[in-house]
Amino acid sequence: MELIGTIVLAILAILGAALSKQLTDEFKSWTPWITNRLILRSISKLPEEYRERLEEEWRGDVEETPGEIGKLYKAAGFLIASRKIVPTREGEKILPPEQETSFSSSGFLPDRSNPGCIKGWGVVRLQESWHLVGLFPSKADADRKMQSLGEGYGVRYGSHRMGTDDFI
């Protein structure tokens, strides 16, 4: 009786080891697919403006992460991150200042003397080369923007030609 029990246990141990290896192989072959699906799902939840950038950035991050479980954990984290990332507020696009022209045509008064222009409070870079950073319907919003940029910026009221960075 004891011998039969030992044999059954040995068979179960062999089957368990084989099954365990099989499961490990399955897991290894499925994790890249699951990781990719998690990244794609995360990207689809992001605000439009971030999708292209974060897809490349997150794939790079996963690439740098060692181990299949580590990659999976990281990709699962992206799903959480994507729910916390909110669109940039109006006038706060995250582009370098020299490329930035963040304007909204809502809430502004038309400049009757200059067709195609609107009046508003402009935040301008005063030092180095002059640059219009953004246009705001209220001085309070423009002041807040100026303060967030630090020194070297000022607020001016003027007329802005839409689609350009002209501001007079």
Next chain:
Amino acid sequence: MTDRDPRLSAQTLKVLGALMSVPQDGLSGAQIGRETKLASGTLYPILLRLEQARWLESRWEEGDPSVLGRPRRRFYYVTALGVKKAKAAYQDLEPAFGRLAWS
């Protein structure tokens, strides 16, 4: 601190601390994650909030992904505004946490 400044949680301060220790070189998201031990679900929302507030800037690494053989990394740098704001925040916290090496 203005109403548009990011909320300064302990995790946010960790991220700023990691970036301020290498102000010129910048760090990729993965490197910041390793330095701060923050999970990606916490780290990236913080990075994007700080970038929106202009405390950080980010740039793609040089090179073509097809030549590099992997996706490009995006490196984060702390801006002068970020340094100023972070130092002010740390000074406020100094009585509780003691003097910091880089302040």
